[in-house]
Amino acid sequence: MIVRTLHELEGTDRDVSAESGTWRSRRIVLAGDGAGFSLHETVMYAGTETTMQYANHIEAVLCIDGTGEVTDHETGLTHRLSPGTLYLLDGHERHTVRPATDLRFVCVFNPPVTGREVHDATGAYPLITETEEV
Numbered sequence: 001m002i003v004r005t006l007h008e009l010e011g012t013d014r015d016v017s018a019e020s021g022t023w024r025s026r027r028i029v030l031a032g033d034g035a036g037f038s039l040h041e042t043v044m045y046a047g048t049e050t051t052m053q054y055a056n057h058i059e060a061v062l063c064i065d066g067t068g069e070v071t072d073h074e075t076g077l078t079h080r081l082s083p084g085t086l087y088l089l090d091g092h093e094r095h096t097v098r099p100a101t102d103l104r105f106v107c108v109f110n111p112p113v114t115g116r117e118v119h120d121a122t123g124a125y126p127l128i129t130e131t132e133e134v
Helices: none
Strands: 015-017 023-029 038-044 050-052 058-065 068-072 078-081 086-089 095-099 103-110
Antiparallel strands (some): 015 023, 050 095, 058 086
16 A cells, blocks of 8 residues: 655655746656556646647546636637546647646546656657656
């Protein structure tokens, strides 16, 4: 059994902030934990805009606090985000998130991320696989 708190992740290599200053993500479960998925708590900051596309991962994003919107670049549709709203990037959609207030999410990635991924120029994470966390 693995038991972790968000507090104990603060300031560790599992506590990652975007170089742009638009978000912070605490990686609760990573590939090296062997669960077959990764689980993150992510905060995107009010008044920012982040465009991403996970070409190598499927991501489920559940809003648990705040308000904002997500635009699907595939369809051009914009959806409101508020607590209880989930969006699933099951088609590797390029998307932009615009927080009106700080948005807090619980995110699940498959395949799991290792924690060392960095968004590339397209907003994607590279596919890094491993059987054990370093």
